[in-house]
């Protein structure tokens with residue numbers, strides 16, 4: 452699969468929320484050399500600032516392990532497993548620093564108002580050029596503008612949790628991080644949290660300590676709203692995942708995937724055989740299947756919350772959030788439901804979101820059209836029938852492949868419908884919350 456915030460291992464396997472597929476054994480690209488100011492001075496400026504105000508800035512020392520995360524209220528690697536389900540550190544809003552963390556003088560904090568088209572374009576371009584890519588730099592995520600608005604403008608979003616860093620002189624956007632308010636159920640407790648996403652530093656200012664600053668600043672602003680816990684995912688393993696899941700992909704357009712080397716044909720297989728074995732019906736087969744509509748919100752809210760109650764970690768939805776999340780938007784989110792015609796209740800649901808990747812350095816193709824299995828609930832049909840129809844809808848909309856994590860009940864259809872492992876991992880994290888480890892099948896949050 453395309454780049455994801457996870458890590459891929461093994462040859463010919465795409466990575467996941469960390470990474471996508473390796474195709475060649477070409478040497479890794481060298482990091483671009485930083486020659487000129489102002490970018491070059493971030494390390495120096497951070498160090499100087501740190502000397503002035505010892506505890507206010509973070510300097511990353513690559514020779515030491517997790518110097519930043521060691522200072523944060525997260526479970527550390529060496530800590531024993533816990534049976535607790537509670538905050539690590541109790542804080543009050545009054546204790547929280549009122550001013551933003553200082554940045555080196557060449558940089559400034561900005562609010563990124565994504566209702567503003569120019570700002571939206573800037574964020575889009577920053578992510579398109581600098582967000583997650585695979586180890587071989589073959590694919591890079593290409594979150595669309597519409598996707599960013601869908602992901603970030605959920606009901607009750609906090610506009611000052613969408614944070615950017617600009618170069619003062621040129622006004623160029625070089626850093627980004629976001630939080631959205633969510634209610635998360637951890638086992639038997641419902642906790643107000645922030646869901647953190649889109650952490651990004653421009654390639655020219657990597658390994659200089661901007662990530663810890665972005666994390667600390669978003670944390671500060673979240674804390675000021677009385678929220679002291681967060682949920683996030685990453686392909687990178689940092690202290691300490693509450694669960695780790697694996698990415699799988701189901702090819703749809705075999706020709707393109709083989710052409711770009713997304714995966715290699717197995718022994719005794721060729722394009723025609725793949726196409727025959729993986730052939731899908733032309734139309735969905737389940738009776739009374741249709742797109743989700745606003746009028747379904749109450750029924751779907753009941754269905755989703757009831758379904759999610761069996762997982763150890765999940766989001767708690769209300770009707771507004773259901774409508775925002777599941778109303779189909781072209782090339783962003785698709786949600787289809789099965790309606791019981793007698794009761795008008797929604798009994799089953801499938802959904803997927805679009806997250807394309809740029810195909811880097813390929814003369815024939817520039818975009819991998821990818822969708823990701825989102826929430827899927829089968830109560831009156833089988834998961835295999837439900838997800839087969841989901842794949843049919845994806846096929847008819849022109850996607851090259853569907854990706855899925857082995858969370859929720861996804862294991863059931865992953866094996867039956869010929870999904871392949873990408874070798875990529877996605878780790879789930881909680882900030883300032885201690886709880887036991889969970890299995891992937893106990894996780895009920897398909898993160899974007």
Ligand SMILES: CC(C)(COP(=O)(O)OP(=O)(O)OC[C@H]1O[C@@H](n2cnc3c(N)ncnc32)[C@H](O)[C@@H]1OP(=O)(O)O)[C@@H](O)C(=O)NCCC(=O)NCCS
Nearest residue numbers: 456517518519520582583651652657658659660661662685
């Ligand atoms: C993620 C990114 C912002 C990190 O920036 P960086 O310049 O590599 O790292 P910095 O020198 O600023 O900071 C390093 C610290 O940030 C932490 N860090 C790096 N990536 C992280 C992530 N995804 N989540 C949380 N912490 C992260 C590191 O673990 C390290 O802290 P530690 O020493 O305590 O372990 C940058 O690599 C990037 O933009 N990558 C592409 C997009 C991406 O992968 N985003 C994350 C998606 S989950």
